Structures are given as C-alpha cells and as structure tokens.
Amino acid sequence: MALMITGGSGKLGRELVKLYPDSLHPAHKELDITDRGTVFSYVSKHRPKTLIHCAALTGIRQCEENKERAWRVNVEGTENLIDACEKFASDCYFIHISTACVFYGDRGDYVETDVPHPKNYYSLTKLVSEVIVKRSRLRWLIVRTNFVAREPWSYERAFVDRFGTYLFADDLALALKSVIEKGIVGILHVAGEEKLSMYELAKITTPDVKPMSLAEYNGPPLTVDMSLRSIRIPPFKLRKNV
Numbered sequence: 001m002a003l004m005i006t007g008g009s010g011k012l013g014r015e016l017v018k019l020y021p022d023s024l025h026p027a028h029k030e031l032d033i034t035d036r037g038t039v040f041s042y043v044s045k046h047r048p049k050t051l052i053h054c055a056a057l058t059g060i061r062q063c064e065e066n067k068e069r070a071w072r073v074n075v076e077g078t079e080n081l082i083d084a085c086e087k088f089a090s091d092c093y094f095i096h097i098s099t100a101c102v103f104y105g106d107r108g109d110y111v112e113t114d115v116p117h118p119k120n121y122y123s124l125t126k127l128v129s130e131v132i133v134k135r136s137r138l139r140w141l142i143v144r145t146n147f148v149a150r151e152p153w154s155y156e157r158a159f160v161d162r163f164g165t166y167l168f169a170d171d172l173a174l175a176l177k178s179v180i181e182k183g184i185v186g187i188l189h190v191a192g193e194e195k196l197s198m199y200e201l202a203k204i205t206t207p208d209v210k211p212m213s214l215a216e217y218n219g220p221p222l223t224v225d226m227s228l229r230s231i232r233i234p235p236f237k238l239r240k241n242v
C-alpha cells in the first residue's frame with residue numbers, strides 16, 4: 001500500500017519518515033508541490049493510498065514578508081495535490097496537517113467546532129488550504145496541532161506569555177500514526193495534555209533558555225493562547241525524557 005509524505009525533510013516529516021520507512025517521501029527538489037505538472041505526473045505514477053501532507057511554508061515572518069510564495073506553496077500546493085489525487089488516486093486517504101494558528105489565539109482551549117479567525121498571513125493560507133481539503137471528494141482528515149522539534153531551542157529566549165498544548169514532533173508523529181490507523185476523518189485537534197508557555201516548553205530541551213515577553217516582540221501579530229482541546233479524542237502525551 002503506497003503511503004506518501006510531503007515535506008519529509010521538515011520537522012514533522014522527518015519523524016513520520018522514521019515511522020513509515022517504506023513510504024514515498026519525495027524531496028522538495030524531486031516534487032515541488034507548486035509545480036502542478038510535476039504533482040500530477042508523480043501522483044499518477046504512484047497512486048498513493050494514503051497521503052500525509054506536511055509540506056508548507058511555515059515561518060510566520062517568512063509568510064508575512066513573502067505572501068505570494070506562501071500562497072503558492074500553502075494554498076496552491078495543497079490544491080495541486082488534492083486535484084491530482086481526485087484524478088488519479090480517488091480512493092486516497094488525504095491527511096492535511098494544519099495548525100492551531102487558524103484560531104485568533106486570544107482565549108485558548110479551542111475545539112474542533114470553534115470558528116477560525118486567522119491573525120497573520122501564514123494562518124490565513126493554512127485556513128484556505130483547509131477549505132480546499134474540506135471541499136474535496138477524497139476521504140480527508142485535517143489535523144490541527146501545535147508542535148516543535150525535540151532539539152535545542154533555536155532562539156536565545158522564549159515567550160513566557162504565549163501558550164499552547166504542545167507536543168514534540170516525534171510525539172505528534174506517533175499520535176498521527178494511531179489516528180491514521182483508526183481511519184479518522186474530518187477535522188481533528190491533536191493536542192498535548194498540558195497547556196504550557198513556550199518558555200516552559202523550551203526549558204525541557206534547553207534548560208538555560210532565557211525568558212521574554214510578547215511586549216518585547218516586534219513582528220507580525222502572534223496568537224497568545226493557541227491551546228487546543230478535542231471533543232473527539234483524548235489528548236496525547238508530551239514525553240519529557242526520551
């Protein structure tokens with residue numbers, strides 16, 4: 001059974017590839033999802049039965065500063081994959097990785113039925129891509145989540161006043177595998193058990209990370225509390241020591 005992963009070199013994709021070593025996981029240079037012709041020929045050749053779509057432009061600042069690129073990758077790239085699957089792999093189970101950032105992020109504890117309200121351009125492109133997936137004729141699952149790589153924090157400081165129900169990417173990959181094995185469809189929030197500040201999260205891998213507050217930040221608007229809950233499944237464990 002062909003399982004395909006886009007964005008296999010990314011933070012989440014790398015962990016999924018470890019769990020699905022036999023998967024098709026074309027590199028960006030082999031399959032640029034913005035290139036409709038290449039996407040169509042790849043999908044028509046491999047006809048995936050399951051496709052986990054992780055490829056995206058994910059930097060909030062990067063998307064704000066390059067809106068056209070963000071739109072092409074996050075929106076049109078998703079559209080290309082959906083259209084190609086509808087044409088050549090119509091029984092494909094399409095898993096779209098989305099984000100807690102589709103919500104405004106002012107109150108937290110968002111559930112699957114809450115109304116999205118993107119706060120920045122990245123979030124807008126992710127929400128539009130969700131709509132494309134939802135409108136498709138495929139069997140689809142949209143996973144909204146919040147995660148970081150299990151590696152040293154990439155900044156000197158981390159926010160004490162920005163919150164989420166985070167998982168590490170390897171925890172999330174395991175959670176996704178269990179969800180996929182159950183064949184769950186529709187919109188699903190895959191959340192960690194605990195609401196943590198980014199600072200608390202960063203300290204797990206990087207004990208000497210320094211605190212900072214949103215008041216010290218300059219950049220595109222950010223969600224403050226993007227914690228998720230699910231009304232469909234229990235939360236997953238963020239493993240602190242692996």
Ligand SMILES: NC(=O)c1ccc[n+]([C@@H]2O[C@H](COP(=O)([O-])OP(=O)(O)OC[C@H]3O[C@@H](n4cnc5c(N)ncnc54)[C@H](OP(=O)(O)O)[C@@H]3O)[C@@H](O)[C@H]2O)c1
Pocket residue numbers: 006007008009010011012013027028029031032033034053054055056057058059073077097098099100126145146147148
């Ligand atoms: N990280 C988070 O905080 C977070 C939270 C919630 C949801 N998400 C969502 O989870 C998914 C995975 O995120 P991530 O953090 O693992 O991403 P990431 O580390 O930024 O990796 C993105 C991946 O997409 C690939 N890619 C970018 N443009 C592409 C294109 N035009 N064609 C083909 N591949 C392309 C990249 O390949 P190259 O590096 O070779 O360009 C890379 O493999 C994304 O959909 C993201 O929106 C992320």
